Each structure stands twice: as structure tokens, then as C-alpha cells.
Amino acid sequence: MTLKEKIIDESLRLFSARGYMNTSTMDIITAAGTSKGGFYNHFKTKDELFTSVLSRARKIWREKNLAGLDGEAHPLDRLKRLLTNYRDRYLTDARTFPGGCIFITFAVELAGQSPELANEVNEGFTRLRRMIKRLLDDGKKAGLVVPEADTSRVTEIVFSGLLGACVMYNLDHSRRNLNATIQSLIQSLNDIRPDGKSAPPRW
16 A cells, blocks of 8 residues: 555544544644655645645545446346445444444535535435436436436435435444335335335325
């Protein structure tokens, strides 16, 4: 691991646990075991480091949450895999994210402090919402989702459920509650399958 990579990884953990604003450059330098010169040789400003940390966090998110999706033929099964990955591979990764999901931390902290940085974070939420909607629409076009399902509303249920599960898990670290939330979202997807065990809801 290069010094630059170490600075990014240590910053990722610090930002997750303390937030961006509450983490000083000296905190990062100490955690990375480097000097001011070593830090500024790679990053001119803390905001420049933020961009690199955000990019690293997104890469980790994709690796953990999108694992195995390509192996699922049914669009709803791909969404279910996303949900279970989110529960089992991402949210509970306390080593990488000791303070919980860094995107939620950033979104809450930066909204009133740095709108420009907050907008960078929100781009990821926008892409996630679009991905969920695209999979639902693909399923509907292929006849794998009941015709009466409103994919926009289902998208908001799944998207909001994911964010809500993250916030609650950050607060109580209860696997039982996390499992219940994710299972409820999975059931919502089963409910809009023509071959689902439950009767389709009236969205």
C-alpha cells in the first residue's frame, strides 16, 4: 500500500467515525503515520482528499453491494441480492466504516456546512435510485413484474428502506432489526412478482 492509499483509507475510517468537519488534518497525519510534508505531497487541501475518499468509498460500495448481481437473471432477484449484500457485506463492515455508512454521515453533516461537497455525495444517492428504478422497469417490460405495479413508488420504498435501515443500524447496531427491515423490503419485491407467494398489492 502506498502512502497516498494509506492516507485515503485512514481518512475513510476517521470520516466515518467522526465526520469530515470534526476530523483535522493532523488527525489524518497521525493515523497514517506520516508528516505534514508527506500529506501535502499527495493532497493540496482537505477538500481534495475528500474527493479521493469519496471515490474510494464508492468503489467499496460497488464491490460489496453489487457482488453476484450479474449472476441473477430476474431483475427482482438482482434487487434482492443488492438488499442482502447491503445487510451482510456492507452495513456490518465495522472495520472499514467504524461509524457506519459514510455516505449517510456525509449527507447529514455537509448539507448545512458545505453544499458543494454535499452535492457530490448526493450524486451517489441519485444513481442508486436510478438503478433501482431501471431494474424494476426492466422487470415490468419483460412481464416479470405485475402490470399494476407503480415502479416509481416501489423505487422510493426500496430506496428509503435502504437509507432507513442504515440510519437505524448506526443507532442500535441490532442485527435483528436490520434483518427485519431488509426482509420487509424483500417481501415488497415478492409482492409485485406474478409468481410471488403473496397477492400483489395495489400500489
